[in-house]
Amino acid sequence: MRNTRIPFIHIAIALCCILLLPLRLRAEDAAEYIAIRKEGASRIAIVLDKTASDGARQAEWARSLDNTINKGLDFTGLFNLLPAPLNIRNAQGGALNLASIASVGGDIYAGGSVTKKAGKPVLEMHVYDTSGKSLLARAYTGDETQLRAIGLRFCADLVELLTGKRSVFGTKIVFVSNRTGHKEVYTCDFDGENVVQLTNSNSISLTPVISPDGNYIAWTDYTSGRPDLYIKNLATGAKVSVNKHGVCISPAWRPGTNTLVTTLSYQGDQDLYLIRADGTVERRLTKGGGIDVSPSFSPDGSKMAFVSTRQGGPQIFIQDMNSGQARRLTYSGTYNTQPSWSPSGDKILYSSMQKSGEINIFMINADGSRLLQLTSGAGNNEYPSWSPDGSMIVFSSTRDGKRKLYVMNVDGANQKPLLRMAGEQQQPSWSGSK
Amino acid sequence: MIILAGCSSKSAVSTDDTSGAGYGSGKGDGAGAGVSVEDMGQGGRAGSVVGDIFFDFDSSALSSEAQEQLSQNAAWLQKHPGSAVTIEGHCDERGTDEYNIALGERRADAARSYLVNLGVADGSLSTVSFGEERPFDPGHNEEAWAKNRRDHFVTK
Numbered sequence: 109m110r111n112t113r114i115p116f117i118h119i120a121i122a123l124c125c126i127l128l129l130p131l132r133l134r135a136e137d138a139a140e141y142i143a144i145r146k147e148g149a150s151r152i153a154i155v156l157d158k159t160a161s162d163g164a165r166q167a168e169w170a171r172s173l174d175n176t177i178n179k180g181l182d183f184t185g186l187f188n189l190l191p192a193p194l195n196i197r198n199a200q201g202g203a204l205n206l207a208s209i210a211s212v213g214g215d216i217y218a219g220g221s222v223t224k225k226a227g228k229p230v231l232e233m234h235v236y237d238t239s240g241k242s243l244l245a246r247a248y249t250g251d252e253t254q255l256r257a258i259g260l261r262f263c264a265d266l267v268e269l270l271t272g273k274r275s276v277f278g279t280k281i282v283f284v285s286n287r288t289g290h291k292e293v294y295t296c297d298f299d300g301e302n303v304v305q306l307t308n309s310n311s312i313s314l315t316p317v318i319s320p321d322g323n324y325i326a327w328t329d330y331t332s333g334r335p336d337l338y339i340k341n342l343a344t345g346a347k348v349s350v351n352k353h354g355v356c357i358s359p360a361w362r363p364g365t366n367t368l369v370t371t372l373s374y375q376g377d378q379d380l381y382l383i384r385a386d387g388t389v390e391r392r393l394t395k396g397g398g399i400d401v402s403p404s405f406s407p408d409g410s411k412m413a414f415v416s417t418r419q420g421g422p423q424i425f426i427q428d429m430n431s432g433q434a435r436r437l438t439y440s441g442t443y444n445t446q447p448s449w450s451p452s453g454d455k456i457l458y459s460s461m462q463k464s465g466e467i468n469i470f471m472i473n474a475d476g477s478r479l480l481q482l483t484s485g486a487g488n489n490e491y492p493s494w495s496p497d498g499s500m501i502v503f504s505s506t507r508d509g510k511r512k513l514y515v516m517n518v519d520g521a522n523q524k525p526l527l528r529m530a531g532e533q534q535q536p537s538w539s540g541s542k
Numbered sequence: 543m544i545i546l547a548g549c550s551s552k553s554a555v556s557t558d559d560t561s562g563a564g565y566g567s568g569k570g571d572g573a574g575a576g577v578s579v580e581d582m583g584q585g586g587r588a589g590s591v592v593g594d595i596f597f598d599f600d601s602s603a604l605s606s607e608a609q610e611q612l613s614q615n616a617a618w619l620q621k622h623p624g625s626a627v628t629i630e631g632h633c634d635e636r637g638t639d640e641y642n643i644a645l646g647e648r649r650a651d652a653a654r655s656y657l658v659n660l661g662v663a664d665g666s667l668s669t670v671s672f673g674e675e676r677p678f679d680p681g682h683n684e685e686a687w688a689k690n691r692r693d694h695f696v697t698k
Contacts, residue, residue, distance in 0.1 A: 291675075312675050315640055328640075334670050335643055355647050355671055358640035371644060378644040399644040415641060421600060422641055443600065445638040461637060490638065535639065 151188040152270055155209045156181065157196065157219025159231070169222045169229045169255060176259030180277060183299050183515075184267060184499065185522040190214050206240045214238070218266060229255065233262050235269065244269050256301075274497040280539050281493075281502055282306070282316040282325065283513060287531030293327055298495070298538075300513070300527030317368070318342075318539035319361045324385055326359040326368055337370055339385055348387035359383075360403040362412075362429075369393060369403040369412060380414060393427065394434075404447045404456070406474070413437065413447035413456055413474075424458055426474070437476055448492050449474070455518075457482075457492035457501060469503055471518070482520035489514075496540040502526060504534045592618050592627070595653060597691040600637065602648035604656060608693075612653060615695060616660040622697075623663070629653050630694040631671040632678070634687035639673060646671030653693045 156178060161170035181187045193208045196217075209217050220233035228249055235244035246265060248258045260277040267275035276298040284291050293307040293316040307313045309331045316327040326339045332349075337356035340347040350356045354373030361368045366385040371378050375392070378399045382390040394400040397418035404413045409429065416425045416434075421442045427434040438444040443461035450456065456474055461467045467488040471480045483489040487506035494501060498518070505514045513526040513533045527533070592615045595608035604612070619625060631646030631653075650669035658664050678694075679686035 312672075314675075328643075330672075330675075335673075355643055357643050371640070373644070373647055378647065399641065399648070401641050401644050402638065415638070422638075443637065445641050459638070465636070467636075 152186055152216060153188045153190060153214050154181070154216040154218055155190045155192050155196070155212065155214035157192040157217065159219070160221035161223075163224065166222050166224055166229075169252070172255045173222060173229075173231055173259045176256050177263055179299065180260050180263040181266070184263075184276060185517040186267065186271065186499070188213075192217075192219070204236070206236050206238060210238050216243070216270065225249070228252065229258065231258050231262065235266065273499070276495045276497055276500055279496050280318070281513070281526070281536050282318055282539060283533050283536040284314055284316065285529060285531050285533045287529060293325070294533075296527055300525075303527065303529060315358055315535050315537075317359050317361055317537045319366055319368070319385070320363050320540070321366065322540065324361075324366065326361070326370075328357045328359070337383075337387075339368070339383075339387055341385075348385075350383060350387045354378075358402050360405060362405050363407055363409040365409060369405075369414075371399075371401045371403075380412075393429075393432070402446050404449045406449050407451055407453045411449075411474075413449055415445045415447065424456070437472065437474075439476075440479060444470075446491055448494055450494050451496055451498040457494065459490045459492065469501070480520070482516065483523070486523075491535050493536050493538045494518075495538045500538075502536040502538050504536060592695045592697055594692045594694050596688065597649055597693075599634070599687070599691065600645065602645060602652045604652055608653075609656065612656045613660065616657050616662050619657070619662045619666065623666075625697050626666050626668070628696040628698075629667060629669045630676075630696060631669065632676060632690055632692050632694060633674045634690040635674045635677060635682070636687065637674070639675075643671050643673035643675075646673045649691075649693050 159170040159173050161167045178189065182189055190212050193212045195205055195208045197203070198205055204217070206217055215238060217236045218233065220231060222229050222231050229252060231248040233244065233246055233248070234242065236242055244265065248261055250258045264275045264277040267273070279298045280295050281298065282293060282295050285294050290310050291312045291314060292305055292309065293313045294303055294305050296303045306325065307327070307329070309329050312330040314328045316325055318325050323343060324339055324341055326337060328335050329338050332351060335355045335357050337350040337359060338347055339350070350370070352372050352374035355371060355378060357371045359368045359370040367390060368383050369380050370383055372381045373379070377396050378401060379395055380393040380400045380403055382393055384390055393412070397416065399417045399422070400414055402415040405411070412427050412429060413424055414427065415422050419436065422445050423436055424438040424444050424447045425434045426437050437456065438458065441460040441462065444458055446459045448457040454474055455471055457469060457471050459467050460470050467490055468481060468483045469489045469492045471482055472478065483505070489503055489505045492501050492503045500515055500517060502513060502515050504511050511532040511534045513536050514523055515526050516523040593611050595604070595611045619627060629650040631648070631650030633642035633646050647669065650671055654667050654669055657667060677686070677690040678692065679689045
């Protein structure tokens with residue numbers, strides 16, 4: 109294991125180091141703004157002005173920030189990004205002509221400037237609506253090496269202002285890649301940037317998941333020659349293994365706790381067990397009836413979706429964690445696996461092998477109603493995982509040949525590759541930031 | 543450790559590489575000097591010594607062919623009482639990775655139970671599932687998948 113404890117801690121520190129200096133913070137209640145969004149508009153039409161600067165160094169910073177902010181906002185699929193109209197200012201350095209943004213179809217204006225103070229870049233951003241009302245005025249200061257974090261922090265504030273929700277910025281995706289010739293665990297930022305290799309087992313490492321508090325990572329590894337479960341404390345590097353006889357596979361953390369559920373078979377059948385972060389078994393959750401695998405929790409941790417063959421082929425079931433009562437969720441299709449419960453609690457994603465042999469991603473309400481197919485005609489699409497804010501989905505697809513990671517909006521729109529990386533990538537799990 | 547790998551359409555490969563990395567990649571060729579090599583012809587065919595057995599998609603049920611092969615395997619094991627066997631359960635690439643690890647274990651367990659019922663000492667048998675991680679044939683078609691849905695017997 110190398111490079112293991114770096115990413116989460118460092119990102120957390122980087123974000124904490126950016127000082128937020130309210131200039132004249134007049135952000136109105138986000139709910140009020142959301143109410144005036146055009147009815148039926150699928151995307152927010154925003155005029156994103158170039159960041160103003162004075163001086164060569166500052167101009168470099170401005171280009172970098174513009175690049176980060178443009179790509180960041182575009183990645184979310186929430187925005188229709190518009191260049192500023194030519195008459196956005198009446199004269200060089202003159203007052204903003206906010207009425208002009210409507211002429212290019214914009215509802216919102218965002219722009220600002222970057223200056224150098226005590227050697228550090230200071231990004232001052234302003235957001236207005238067409239009436240000239242100030243929605244946000246905020247300064248972001250950090251080290252020169254933190255320009256990406258500065259830009260993304262503004263993106264996060266803008267999304268929260270305009271949607272009233274948290275954003276994907278600052279989140280991480282853990283996944284598996286075989287680019288070294290062995291399957292190892294990696295992380296990257298929400299947008300595929302900053303890939304870091306977490307394991308170096310030279311074995312087979314599979315199905316990584318980060319704990320809700322960001323302190324632990326759990327995954328399955330064949331280092332011993334068998335599929336054992338490992339749980340690693342990302343801050344201390346301490347690692348424990350669950351090496352029960354049989355398989356130890358497909359872990360999922362229970363929200364609000366440092367316990368996880370995983371499939372063990374040391375008592376015969378492949379059943380689900382609740383495991384503490386120290387690797388000890390707290391209790392058995394399912395018993396008999398074939399394979400039980402791939403757990404995923406409701407956001408309050410009270411219910412668990414999982415795959416079971418208790419009624420024949422693999423189907424998704426939901427079990428109440430207190431009563432132990434289980435009900436079947438999926439009835440369409442004969443091979444339904446990999447449930448992923450939405451952060452909002454009302455939806456469950458899963459993958460289904462269809463009659464054609466193609467595997468596609470579906471979304472169903474947690475009560476079993478309103479089945480939607482999100483992918484089709486583009487190779488095998490598997491392993492859906494919600495972004496922590498519930499606005500996006502990461503998944504693996506063979507649409508371009510090898511298994512690679514892709515993201516899409518929750519309605520299936522805006523499907524695009526997450527990252528360019530050698531080898532195959534699979535089993536993504538989207539995790540919150542610390 | 544000696545792996546006796548019998549599979550259709552490819553000559554049997556013996557290797558001391560228990561990782562299975564040589565499977566289907568040709569890496570086993572020329573490796574493992576000093577390792578005994580025994581050509582077993584068509585794997586899975588009744589009459590092979592400790593030959594592979596094969597499964598239907600998403601199934602761990604033993605076909606009549608698989609049962610015949612297991613009887614042959616049991617006879618060999620009983621003639622060699624000192625030998626220990628690891629039964630590797632494997633799946634084709636279709637379906638969910640972790641589900642296939644569970645399915646591979648059920649395939650290995652099915653063979654183990656069958657062998658024990660035939661009188662093979664339980665203590666001489668162990669099982670491990672590789673799910674879809676170690677395909678014998680890297681192809682993406684039914685011909686390859688049929689070879690990959692298997693129990694593979696590693697003797698030592």
